[in-house]
Amino acid sequence: MSTRFPTFQNVEIRESLLNWRLLAAVGLFVVLALYPAVTGNAYHTRLLAWMMCFAIAALGFNIVLGYTGLLSFGHAAFFGTGMYTVVIVMNATGITDLLVLVVLAMIAAGVVGAIIGALSVKTHEIYFALLTLALAQLLYVLAVRDVGGLTRGTDGIGVSRPDFFGVPVSELSATVYLVGFYYYVILTFLAATIVALWFVLRSPFGLTLKMIRENETRAEMTGVPVLRYRLYSMILSATVVGLGGALYAIVVGHITPEYLDWTMSGEIVFMALLGGIGTFLGPVIGAGGFILLQELALAYTEYWHFTMGLVLFVIVLTLREKGVWGGVKTLATRVADRRDDQ
Amino acid sequence: MPIGTFLGIAFDGLYFAALLFFASIGLTLVFGILNLLNMAHAAFYGFGAYLAVWTLNNIGDVTTSTVVLLAILVLAIPIVVFVLSAALDKSVFAPLYDIEPVYQLLATFGVILMLDDIIKFIWGASPISVDAATDPSRQLGSIELLGSSVSAYRSFVILIAVLCAVGLYLMFVKTKLGKISQAMSEDYEMVQMLGINVNRVRVLIFSISVALAALGGALFVPFAVAAPSVTLDYVLLSFAVIVIGGLGSLKGVVVAALLIGMVRSLGIAFFPAIELAIVFALMAVVIIFRPEGFFGHRGVVE
Numbered sequence: 001m002s003t004r005f006p007t008f009q010n011v012e013i014r015e016s017l018l019n020w021r022l023l024a025a026v027g028l029f030v031v032l033a034l035y036p037a038v039t040g041n042a043y044h045t046r047l048l049a050w051m052m053c054f055a056i057a058a059l060g061f062n063i064v065l066g067y068t069g070l071l072s073f074g075h076a077a078f079f080g081t082g083m084y085t086v087v088i089v090m091n092a093t094g095i096t097d098l099l100v101l102v103v104l105a106m107i108a109a110g111v112v113g114a115i116i117g118a119l120s121v122k123t124h125e126i127y128f129a130l131l132t133l134a135l136a137q138l139l140y141v142l143a144v145r146d147v148g149g150l151t152r153g154t155d156g157i158g159v160s161r162p163d164f165f166g167v168p169v170s171e172l173s174a175t176v177y178l179v180g181f182y183y184y185v186i187l188t189f190l191a192a193t194i195v196a197l198w199f200v201l202r203s204p205f206g207l208t209l210k211m212i213r214e215n216e217t218r219a220e221m222t223g224v225p226v227l228r229y230r231l232y233s234m235i236l237s238a239t240v241v242g243l244g245g246a247l248y249a250i251v252v253g254h255i256t257p258e259y260l261d262w263t264m265s266g267e268i269v270f271m272a273l274l275g276g277i278g279t280f281l282g283p284v285i286g287a288g289g290f291i292l293l294q295e296l297a298l299a300y301t302e303y304w305h306f307t308m309g310l311v312l313f314v315i316v317l318t319l320r321e322k323g324v325w326g327g328v329k330t331l332a333t334r335v336a337d338r339r340d341d342q
Numbered sequence: 343m344p345i346g347t348f349l350g351i352a353f354d355g356l357y358f359a360a361l362l363f364f365a366s367i368g369l370t371l372v373f374g375i376l377n378l379l380n381m382a383h384a385a386f387y388g389f390g391a392y393l394a395v396w397t398l399n400n401i402g403d404v405t406t407s408t409v410v411l412l413a414i415l416v417l418a419i420p421i422v423v424f425v426l427s428a429a430l431d432k433s434v435f436a437p438l439y440d441i442e443p444v445y446q447l448l449a450t451f452g453v454i455l456m457l458d459d460i461i462k463f464i465w466g467a468s469p470i471s472v473d474a475a476t477d478p479s480r481q482l483g484s485i486e487l488l489g490s491s492v493s494a495y496r497s498f499v500i501l502i503a504v505l506c507a508v509g510l511y512l513m514f515v516k517t518k519l520g521k522i523s524q525a526m527s528e529d530y531e532m533v534q535m536l537g538i539n540v541n542r543v544r545v546l547i548f549s550i551s552v553a554l555a556a557l558g559g560a561l562f563v564p565f566a567v568a569a570p571s572v573t574l575d576y577v578l579l580s581f582a583v584i585v586i587g588g589l590g591s592l593k594g595v596v597v598a599a600l601l602i603g604m605v606r607s608l609g610i611a612f613f614p615a616i617e618l619a620i621v622f623a624l625m626a627v628v629i630i631f632r633p634e635g636f637f638g639h640r641g642v643v644e
Contacts (some may be wrong), residue, residue: 034440047486065473071444071447071448073447107624119626119630120629120630122630123629123633125443125444126379126443126444127411127449127585127629127633129444129447130581130625130629131626131630133578133581133584134582134585134622134623134625134626135622135626137622138579138622138623138626141616141618141622142616142619145615145616145619147615148617203351215618242568261385262578266451269448269451270448270451273448302413302462303459303462304459304462305455305458305459305462306455306456306458306459306460306463308452308455309451309453309454309455309456309457309458309459310456311452312449312451312452312455313434313452313453313456314447316441316445316448316449316452317437317441317449318399320445336640
């Protein structure tokens, strides 16, 4: 793939464990954890929960774009599969345990990822983008027309609140459920996803993905089974995105095929790009920024699409793979360098 | 099945193919000649549709003559959009020509979002449709064709599509602009080196391409409403057409538009639940087994 993204700084894990970045991350999580308890603001809590679900999805998406160098325009398929699995399994089998549902959703999304991945990893660049788009849209059309009788078409399906290890938390009112319990579930999953991916992407596996992104031919020559690694990357990515979808299904409480549509894929791409696809944490910042921007734009104008489109356009032309987070990092380095010079 | 029904399906397929041709021909030309993958192309199809409804509904007080109405659709709207897109090419699209296709896709996705809201700002979010008094398809009525009655207006649309396809072919084969365009699709820098103003050719090709999309949108509305979903539907359909036909091929667009038009028409008649699914499945199968499409990796008119 000729599209080049910059190399990631290859910091030793031990060194990086004790630097300011880790402290900042832990600090941010403490703030996030305390926020609903201290303010008790249900609207803000809901917004944060929403951001965190998409942060997980954008992180998962960036495994394919940022690390493996493939632009997928079909990740709505995995997000939507995660969402639909939760509600379909809950309604069909009567399983109401949150963790079981989430794990099943991740498996289902992983299977869809394996199928779409197996069909598309041989293609390159725009063909990969267009093929993932076509396959995901196929799923969307089947969901809209309710083929198989699972999705109830455009009417969508309502989601009831799941329990937790036999504790009947679903009996709480919707607001208490979110602010007092579910918010923390999402926060825990986000933290777990960040830590897990941090290690996975710095393992030999993650480095191999980057190698494929940087120079596919060289990777092939050194004996890396490129296609198989691309497939692994798709499956991992789909599983993480499915997790985001499954968690989000319970936040919104109502699922429609819109979540499988290509504009949804576009939003996930947008989030990752906004934050910076060449950085590890960029997608998290991007998801938060995207939703914040959307809420702000909606508050002042009904034409929020225009605002978002303009932001996307400017980001692509100026910051590219660095995104907002990479831009901030570059700026910080430059300021630090200047201070050293003096 | 009676032969009349079958002819009806074939006719609908041809009409749909004509619309797909307009929506996708510019997309493939801009990609083939100028190396720009413009996701926002179909937004101009949607824009043409809105502009047509608005113009037809406002012209009613002045005239309801069928010839004038058809001239508005076929000439006035494409010319307006031609001028507008020349300005856009110089401003919004100019920086996109030098970046990688993947980023072009993302930046033009941003352009779709912007155009989407500009349309909503001008014409509102709810669908609008042509008034009965100025609807050329009602005025023209239907004609007898091989023993079955078909819409005269739809026949007119098919005729215009055929004329445009032939016109484009002749332009590429006979005119200087066409020759230069073909050379540019082969080697952009070499053409520049020969002292040809490639920027002027670029603006012309881009504007012709966008105007053709707007023409398609304008011809589309007497039989359908102008709604924000038109753009989003046609983004996907036009990508399906150019991928199946082969990116950058005029012949490919014609063949793929006919194929998808017929598939959809047959699908609506026999498998209404999965008619669109067939289109996307077809697109996926082509990319998997023949990524270059039917006529890809060749010149524009080969």
